[in-house]
Amino acid sequence: MKKVFMPLVMVAVLSCIPYVGVAYFGMGYLFGVIIPYLAVLLFVAGFAWRMYDWLSRPVPFCITTTCGQEKSLDWIKHQKLESPATKWQAALRVMMEVLFFRSLFRNTKAELHTGPQLAYASSKWLWMGGLAFHWSLLLIGLRHARFFFIEPPLVVQLIERTDRFFELTLPAFYMTDAIVLAAITYLVARRLRDAKMRIISLQTDFFPLFLIGGIVLAGMSMRYVAKVDVLAIKALMMNLAAFSFDAPGSISPLFYIHLFLASVLAVYFPFSKLMHAGAIFLSPTRNLANNSREKRHVNPWNKKIKFRTYSEYEDDYREKMKKAGLPVEKD
Amino acid sequence: MSKYAPKKNQLTREFLEKPSPLKGDYARQEWWDMPVEFRDGNWCHSAKPEVLGEIGFPNPRKWAAPDDDWQLPEGWEKTIHEGLKERLKKFRSLKLYLDACVRCGACADKCHFFLGTGDPKNMPVIRAELLRSVYRNDFPMVEKILKGFSGSRKLTQEVIKEWHMYFYQCTECRRCSVFCPLGIDTAEITMVARELLNLIGVNNNWILAPVANCNRTGNHLGIEPHTFVQNIESLVDDIEDLTGVTVNPTFNRKGAEVLFITPSGDVFGDPGVYTMMGYMLLFEHIGLDYTISTYASEGGNFGLFTTNDMMKKLNAKMYHEAERLKVKWVLGGECGHMWRVVHQYMNTMNGPAGFLEQPVSPVTGTKFTNAAATKMVHIAEFTADLIHNNKLKLDPSRNDHLRTTFHDSCNVARGMGMFEEPRYVLNNVCNSFNEMPEDTIRERTFCCGSGSGINAEEFMEMRMRGGFPRANAVRHVKKSHRVNSLVTICAIDRATLPSLMRYWNPGVTVYGLHELVGNALVMQGEKKRTVDLRENPMAGKGEGESDDA
Numbered sequence: 001m002k003k004v005f006m007p008l009v010m011v012a013v014l015s016c017i018p019y020v021g022v023a024y025f026g027m028g029y030l031f032g033v034i035i036p037y038l039a040v041l042l043f044v045a046g047f048a049w050r051m052y053d054w055l056s057r058p059v060p061f062c063i064t065t066t067c068g069q070e071k072s073l074d075w076i077k078h079q080k081l082e083s084p085a086t087k088w089q090a091a092l093r094v095m096m097e098v099l100f101f102r103s104l105f106r107n108t109k110a111e112l113h114t115g116p117q118l119a120y121a122s123s124k125w126l127w128m129g130g131l132a133f134h135w136s137l138l139l140i141g142l143r144h145a146r147f148f149f150i151e152p153p154l155v156v157q158l159i160e161r162t163d164r165f166f167e168l169t170l171p172a173f174y175m176t177d178a179i180v181l182a183a184i185t186y187l188v189a190r191r192l193r194d195a196k197m198r199i200i201s202l203q204t205d206f207f208p209l210f211l212i213g214g215i216v217l218a219g220m221s222m223r224y225v226a227k228v229d230v231l232a233i234k235a236l237m238m239n240l241a242a243f244s245f246d247a248p249g250s251i252s253p254l255f256y257i258h259l260f261l262a263s264v265l266a267v268y269f270p271f272s273k274l275m276h277a278g279a280i281f282l283s284p285t286r287n288l289a290n291n292s293r294e295k296r297h298v299n300p301w302n303k304k305i306k307f308r309t310y311s312e313y314e315d316d317y318r319e320k321m322k323k324a325g326l327p328v329e330k331d
Numbered sequence: 332m333s334k335y336a337p338k339k340n341q342l343t344r345e346f347l348e349k350p351s352p353l354k355g356d357y358a359r360q361e362w363w364d365m366p367v368e369f370r371d372g373n374w375c376h377s378a379k380p381e382v383l384g385e386i387g388f389p390n391p392r393k394w395a396a397p398d399d400d401w402q403l404p405e406g407w408e409k410t411i412h413e414g415l416k417e418r419l420k421k422f423r424s425l426k427l428y429l430d431a432c433v434r435c436g437a438c439a440d441k442c443h444f445f446l447g448t449g450d451p452k453n454m455p456v457i458r459a460e461l462l463r464s465v466y467r468n469d470f471p472m473v474e475k476i477l478k479g480f481s482g483s484r485k486l487t488q489e490v491i492k493e494w495h496m497y498f499y500q501c502t503e504c505r506r507c508s509v510f511c512p513l514g515i516d517t518a519e520i521t522m523v524a525r526e527l528l529n530l531i532g533v534n535n536n537w538i539l540a541p542v543a544n545c546n547r548t549g550n551h552l553g554i555e556p557h558t559f560v561q562n563i564e565s566l567v568d569d570i571e572d573l574t575g576v577t578v579n580p581t582f583n584r585k586g587a588e589v590l591f592i593t594p595s596g597d598v599f600g601d602p603g604v605y606t607m608m609g610y611m612l613l614f615e616h617i618g619l620d621y622t623i624s625t626y627a628s629e630g631g632n633f634g635l636f637t638t639n640d641m642m643k644k645l646n647a648k649m650y651h652e653a654e655r656l657k658v659k660w661v662l663g664g665e666c667g668h669m670w671r672v673v674h675q676y677m678n679t680m681n682g683p684a685g686f687l688e689q690p691v692s693p694v695t696g697t698k699f700t701n702a703a704a705t706k707m708v709h710i711a712e713f714t715a716d717l718i719h720n721n722k723l724k725l726d727p728s729r730n731d732h733l734r735t736t737f738h739d740s741c742n743v744a745r746g747m748g749m750f751e752e753p754r755y756v757l758n759n760v761c762n763s764f765n766e767m768p769e770d771t772i773r774e775r776t777f778c779c780g781s782g783s784g785i786n787a788e789e790f791m792e793m794r795m796r797g798g799f800p801r802a803n804a805v806r807h808v809k810k811s812h813r814v815n816s817l818v819t820i821c822a823i824d825r826a827t828l829p830s831l832m833r834y835w836n837p838g839v840t841v842y843g844l845h846e847l848v849g850n851a852l853v854m855q856g857e858k859k860r861t862v863d864l865r866e867n868p869m870a871g872k873g874e875g876e877s878d879d880a
Contacts (some may be wrong), residue, residue, distance in 0.1 A: 006480070054430075057423040062675050065508045065516060066748030067774040072701045073716055076751045082774070083748035097512065103437075104512040108770055110440040116346035118446060118803045120770035161576070191600060196439045197354050199362055199451045200460075202482040205434050276513055279431035283514035285422045285505075290748055293705040297679045301421055305640050307647040308546055310655055313626050316547075317556050324557035326583050326625060 007207035011214045011261070018260035022253045031256045032236055039263035046270025060299040062292035064090075065285040067103075071294075083290045090289045098280055101127055107148050126190070133183035136176040137212070139163060143174070147194035147237040163185055165325065169224055177220055184213045211265050218258035228252040335372040335791035339834060341787040342795065352440050354449025362457055363464065363484055366710050367493045369396040372792025375499060375580035375785060378539040383532070386641070390532025396495065401488060408486055412469055414527045415481035419470070424519045431513050432459060438507035438517070443777050444500045447796030455507035457515040461497055462524050465490060493858060495533050498524040499785055500793060503636070504741035504778035520785075526638045538784035541633045545645050549628040550595035556625035562598055563607070563623065570704050572607050573671040573866065574871040575858030578615040580623055583656070587622035588693060590653050593664025593710075594822035596632040597843070603825045605864045606665060606843025612852050613714065613845060617694045617722060621662065627652035630669040631822060635676075643680040646672055649707075650681050660690035661707040665843055667740030667782065667821035678705040680752045695720040709743075711820055714848060715752040718759045729860060730761035731870040733816040733842070736808045737764065738801065738828070740821035750774075753820050753844055760851040765812040771804035781827035794827065795834050802835035809836055818842045 020029040034249035070083025072159040081102075084090040096102040143160050146152040152160075188209050189202045189232035222228045240245050268274065281287065288297075314321065314328055321328050349355070357365075359768050365596035390404045404410070419426045438455040440446065445453040452458065460482065467483035484490070502659055503518035528534065544553035554562070571577050581587065593610065597603040614621055625647040634642030655663050663673055678684065687706040690699040697716045699708050717723050737757055743749050750773050757764050780798025781790075808814040817828060817839055825841055832839040850863045861873040 054423060054427055057420060057426055061679055062420060063424060063516065063519070063746075064675075065514060065745050067506055067509050067745070068748060069750050070701070071749030072712055072749070072752065073719070074718060075699070076715075076755075079748075083610075097514070101512050103510055103514065104435075106510055106775075107437050108441075110352050110446055110512075111344055112350045112446075114347060114350075116343055116803070117807075118800055120768070126435060130435070190436075193352070194436070195357060196451070197436050197453060199353075199357055199360075200434045200436055200439065200454065200456050202434065203480045204482070231621060237868075259422045273431065273433050276431045276433050279427050280513050282423065282427055283431075284427075285508050285516045286514035291701075292675050292678065293702045293707070294466075294700065296683050296704045299679050302680065303640060303643070305644050305647070307651070307764070309645045310626050310648075311551065311652060320555055320557045321583075321625070324560045326556055326560065327585070 001192075001198075003201065004206050007203050007210050009156050010207060011210040014211075014261060014264055015214055015218070015257050019253045019255035022256045024183050028251070028256070032251070033240070033245060033259055035263050036240060036259060039266040043193070043266035046267075046277070047278065050270050052284075054092050054282055059284050059299045060301065062288050062290075062297035063284050064288045064290040064292075066290050067106075070290055077309070085289055085291050085294075090287050094281060094283075094287045097286055098145055101131055104130060125186075126174065129183050129186045129190070130258075132179050133187060136180040137181065140180065140216075141172075141174045147234050148241040150238070171223060173224070177216065180216055181213070181220075184209055184216070186278045188213075206270060208265070208268065211261060211268070215258060215261045215265065218254060218261060222252065222258060226252055226254050228255055255291050259308070333788055333830070334832065335789050336795050337372070337792055341379070349449060352446055352449060353451060357451060358488040359668065362451055362460070363457070363482070367489065367496050369492075369496065372457070372790065374496070375790050376536040376654060377788045378534040378536045382536065382543045386546060386709055387541065388529060388532070388534070388539065392532065396492075401491065401533065403488065403491065403531050405780075407491075411486060411491075411527050412531050414530050415466065415523075418523050418526065422519070422523065424516065425523050428459065428515045428519055429463050432456060432463070432515055433513070434460075435512065437510045437512060438515075440524060441507045441510050441725045442517075442795045443502075443504070443506070443780055443800045444793070447780065447799040448500075448793070450500075452493070455501075455511075456496050458501055458517055459515070459520045460504055461490070461493055462520055484683040485581070491528070491533060494524055495520065495528060498528065499535060500797070502741070502778045502780070502782035502785065502797070504782060505745040506741065506775065509745060509774050522639075525636065529638055535787075537787040537790075538633050538636050541631075541784075542637055542641060542645065545629050545631075545633065549624075549626045549648065550598075551631060551633065552599055552739055554595065554599065554628070556628075559598065559625045559628055560594075564599075566604055566608050566611065568613060569864075573862065574612070574854055574860060575862060576612070576615065576854045576856060578611040580611055580614075581621075582623050582625055583588055584622040585656050586658075587656065588620040588659050589622075590627070590656055590658040590661045591621045591623050591664070592627055592630045592649060592661060594666040594669055595647050596626055596631070596822035597664055598628070600822070600826055602829070602841055602846070602865070603822055603843065605846040605849070606825065607854075608864050609845035609847070610664060610710065611848025612849040613717075613723075613853060616852050616854055617717065618723075619693065622656060622658070624652045624656065630666045630673045632669060633784055635668050635672055642672060642676060646677055647681045649677065649813070650684050650687075651672075653684070654686045657686075659688045660702075661687070662690075662710060663707050663714060663720075664710050665820035665822065667742035667823055667847060669742075669755050669822075670749075671742035671746040673705065673707050677707070692716055694722050709747075709749060709752070711749065711756055712846060714845070715755045717838055725760055725848075725851045727760050727851050727855050729760050729846050729850045729869050729872065731763070732836065732839075732863070732867065733761060733847070734763040734812060734814045735761050735765070735818050735842070735847070736767050736805065736812075736814045737772070738767075738779070738805075738817055738819045738821075738824060739772055739823055740819060741776060741782060743820060744774055744776045756844055756848065757818055760847045765808050765814055767804040767808050771800065777801040777804065779821075779824050779827045780831060782823050786823060786827050791830070795831065798827070798831040799835065801828075802831050805839055806836050809839055814839065816840055817840050818844055818847060820844050
């Protein structure tokens with residue numbers, strides 16, 4: 001299938017670029033300093049610009065999707081998270097989506113049985129897979145803070161210690177590495193296995209999965225297989241964090257693959273569907289309070305329109321109205 | 332049954348032979364390569380030129396969906412492009428929902444049209460991709476420059492045909508938006524797509540004819556004021572014959588406390604008229620000082636299915652009339668999309684309504700703080716409050732001949748969040764309420780399959796398919812609890828569910844909530860009630876009649 005194959009090839013080619021560049025042409029400075037800086041710059045600027053671009057567009061109507069009882073009569077139990085009545089409740093609703101994927105938790109799978117009878121089975125796999133994927137990425141990201149500080153923050157140390165709770169390998173194995181690989185495998189497999197998912201999926205859906213998979217694999221090979229020199233890497237990362245342009249020391253090309261793919265991800269992020277990370281906070285169906293009858297929602301471009309007034313109506317039907325005994329304004 | 336619907340056993344066989352929700356083998360196909368085929372039963376008549384003329388919409392002509400050439404106006408591609416650009420500036424929701432979808436597929440099997448047709452383009456994610464693919468092509472970001480990579484395509488007449496087919500196989504019911512982890516609402520996409528199509532004269536007569544009527548006469552059916560009054564008066568006579576009680580609605584009366592607005596289907600359509608009789612009995616029972624307007628004689632608003640401007644234009648009459656009549660507040664009848672407009676759009680579009688007061692029930696003194704700004708109360712809230720305060724004399728056994736279940740209308744469920752009030756009322760006016768399976772009610776309710784202006788006779792096949800998940804859930808309680816009555820609070824439901832029930836579940840009748848209220852109300856000075864408002868015998872109320880409830 002082209003749409004799976006193409007992104008795979010793209011990631012493979014992208015992996016070769018820094019390897020060739022560093023191993024054969026000694027372009028460590030380009031891949032270790034210039035590209036990472038550019039990537040971070042593009043990521044931050046791109047992300048900010050996309051958010052600004054969305055935020056600068058108005059939300060003309062209060063279009064909350066209500067998933068529970070609205071606030072109405074005193075004696076009727078109001079479901080605050082599913083149908084928030086204040087902006088704080090709405091904010092909490094959004095946080096439930098961001099942190100726990102609340103809506104995905106509702107997921108069901110429709111099945112058609114003889115009868116014909118439609119049945120809906122609870123289906124939490126996507127929720128679990130998605131949660132495992134995103135949370136382990138977050139933890140892995142935080143864990144990487146140890147490369148940027150001499151003494152990483154306490155939280156980071158705590159995450160790291162918990163993560164390598166099972167000291168299976170040397171250096172100690174991180175649980176999140178296994179979880180994220182399993183989650184990526186699942187997320188790719190479900191796009192291939194299910195006929196519906198095969199139709200829906202585009203190349204741009206596979207590409208980031210393969211890219212992240214590539215980053216994880218490169219990172220894991222460095223740690224568990226090649227056991228590269230961490231000190232040189234840490235020195236480079238601390239330099240970068242200090243906005244220094246010093247040349248990197250001697251580091252394995254494997255590291256450059258890892259870093260380059262991460263740079264590609266950072267650049268790709270703001271211009272792709274990965275921006276759902278920012279969009280989830282802005283979704284009007286979720287972040288608006290369902291209080292549009294209680295408090296007027298203002299539309300900044302509320303267009304003036306001409307409607308048919310009562311007097312125009314009466315002018316057209318006055319005689320008929322009088323005959324029917326209806327009161328009229330003008331005789 | 333309609334000649335536009337397949338034989339039921341034919342459709343049943345199709346479901347048996349292709350049991351997966353996705354019908355057909357699409358192993359080597361991309362959705363954008365799948366052809367669009369219009370055939371009997373899957374398209375609505377296009378708007379008549381005179382209708383377009385009346386409302387000032389572009390490109391009036393005679394055409395039909397199966398035509399090869401749709402006679403699109405000169406430069407239509409530019410019109411669509413500019414139209415989309417303008418709307419991207421006006422709606423954050425549109426831009427966000429076109430940009431942010433990750434195609435996770437959670438919505439795929441949540442759409443009633445997908446479950447009923449098995450057509451991949453009815454998966455909400457692809458419905459949105461129909462527009463998204465063009466958007467990506469015309470408004471490129473870095474990712475979007477790589478065309479094959481991001482699934483973008485050029486706008487052609489074939490694409491317009493596809494839009495016309497699938498944005499009218501979406502009832503804007505928002506069920507997918509409940510399940511979407513990003514809250515993407517396909518209704519937002521469909522509404523914009525329909526606006527764009529209207530810009531080039533690609534339209535639907537079943538929507539635009541009511542729009543024109545509503546603008547001219549005040550209601551969808553084009554009923555002029557004298558006929559409107561006559562019809563309600565004939566219902567008054569029916570009430571007198573059935574109950575011995577005279578109810579006294581007034582029309583266009585200044586100074587009434589409350590203006591009552593309900594969909595015109597309640598005044599003219601069977602079985603809506605019985606719900607209307609229920610309202611009038613209720614108002615008589617509590618002595619409500621109310622009036623009905625012939626000018627704002629439509630609660631529904633097909634502008635919602637057309638364009639934002641048209642929605643605003645038709646809705647403006649409500650406040651305009653409330654101000655003219657100097658009423659204190661507005662009471663709204665049972666309707667789904669009407670309440671989407673009233674709850675989420677009205678005050679924003681046509682408010683603030685400073686000339687009205689915060690609604691207070693004249694009977695119980697309850698302040699409806701949840702309607703403090705819009706100043707319009709839903710009849711189910713109003714009645715639930717009356718019952719809760721013991722203000723109604725009810726005999727629920729008068730509905731013992733019915734075994735009921737309740738259908739949440741999409742708009743009231745997902746665009747308002749009113750679930751408990753109608754259930755509370757229903758439980759107080761009948762003894763036999765049974766819920767349908769939990770994945771098919773409340774926020775997960777299934778559309779009747781004909782909402783958002785596709786309730787056309789010639790669209791019958793799609794309606795029976797789209798309504799299949801709803802009908803199937805009713806069938807479940809029909810079997811398990813011998814349910815024979817489907818109660819709704821929506822005029823479109825009352826218009827469309829009877830044919831759906833006749834097709835899938837013969838023996839199930841459709842009722843409005845306030846029809847059952849009307850049956851159960853013990854009126855002062857009434858005669859012995861042995862039949863309900865439809866003149867069907869009540870259980871155990873007539874002489875020598877067996878009680879089979």
